[in-house]
Amino acid sequence: MIPLSSFDFGQYLPPLVRGTAVTVGLVLASGIAGTVIGMVFGVGRSAPLAPVRWVSAIYPNFIRGIPILIILYFLYYEIPVLFPYATFSQTITAVIGLSVYAGAYLSESFRGSIQAVPRGQTEAGEALGLTYLQRMRYVVLPQAMRIAVPPGIGFLIALVKASSLVSVISAPDLPRAGRIVTSQNHAPLATFLVVAALYFVISYPLSLLGRWYERRLA
Numbered sequence: 489m490i491p492l493s494s495f496d497f498g499q500y501l502p503p504l505v506r507g508t509a510v511t512v513g514l515v516l517a518s519g520i521a522g523t524v525i526g527m528v529f530g531v532g533r534s535a536p537l538a539p540v541r542w543v544s545a546i547y548p549n550f551i552r553g554i555p556i557l558i559i560l561y562f563l564y565y566e567i568p569v570l571f572p573y574a575t576f577s578q579t580i581t582a583v584i585g586l587s588v589y590a591g592a593y594l595s596e597s598f599r600g601s602i603q604a605v606p607r608g609q610t611e612a613g614e615a616l617g618l619t620y621l622q623r624m625r626y627v628v629l630p631q632a633m634r635i636a637v638p639p640g641i642g643f644l645i646a647l648v649k650a651s652s653l654v655s656v657i658s659a660p661d662l663p664r665a666g667r668i669v670t671s672q673n674h675a676p677l678a679t680f681l682v683v684a685a686l687y688f689v690i691s692y693p694l695s696l697l698g699r700w701y702e703r704r705l706a
Contacts, residue, residue, distance in 0.1 A: 495678035500669045504679075507665025508686045510579070514651050514661060515690075517583045519644055522590025529591065530598025531624060544595075551592035557653050560585040564657040582654035582661070590647055594640065601636035602628055634705065641698035645691050652687075662686060 532544030551559070563585050568575040576584070605628050613623035655664040666683040670676045 495675055495682060496673065500673060500679065501682070503665050503669055504662065504682060504686060507660060507662040508690065510660050510665075511648070511651055511662045512690060514579070514582055514586060514654065514659070515644065515648050518586030518590050518651075519647060521583070521587035522594050522647075523640070525587065525591025526594025526596075526598050527629075529595035530602060531629075533595065533599045534602045536620060548592040548595045551588060552596075556585065556589045556650055557656065559589060560654060560657050578654075578657050578659040581657060582651075582659040586647065586651060586654070589650065590643070593643055597636050597639050597643065598632065601632040604635050605631045638698055638702050638705075641694055641701065645694050645698075648687065648691050648694070 529544045529547055532540050533548075535541055535544070560582070564578070564581045609627050609631065610623055613627045618626065651661060652663045654661055655667070658664065662683055666679050670679045673679065
């Protein structure tokens with residue numbers, strides 16, 4: 489039998505809920521920032537100028553080849569050494585690291601979504617005399633966003649789980665709260681079962697949102 493009886497919910501659940509709130513805040517902030525970054529580089533990778541496409545490909549290809557753990561270590565331990573004035577708190581560093589990570593992956597999602605828009609749409613914009621930026625703003629991106637949302641929600645769920653790594657730089661997220669509680673109640677199994685349940689509470693509504701959006705598109 490799982491020893492949940494060793495977990496005092498009244499005493500130890502509140503700090504875990506606070507850690508959950510930090511995790512949700514990290515995911516929302518980095519998800520928004522990563523979406524903006526991904527859109528910029530996704531549009532750049534679809535630009536008509538070859539140099540713009542090449543430059544826009546450097547960042548996502550480089551970041552996607554590096555584990556997010558290394559990104560967090562570099563931002564938290566190495567950047568302050570190289571640039572003493574660029575010292576941030578654990579939470580801000582976590583948001584920056586997750587945003588850089590999310591932007592690299594979402595740029596590929598946006599690039600694929602832009603390329604999935606029928607070419608006839610772009611040609612129609614050209615026939616109307618729209619510039620490249622106008623075609624992207626009024627014709628291509630509105631359609632590409634509808635295509636990008638379902639995989640974007642799937643990546644957001646993955647980002648929730650990837651955010652657990654920010655505890656290595658002592659960010660006050662849910663896993664770190666779980667370790668602190670474990671040091672107090674000496675019941676790691678029961679504590680991290682509750683932590684897992686809280687992650688499920690965060691992730692499952694996102695999966696339901698993705699299914700609802702896909703049904704709406706259909």
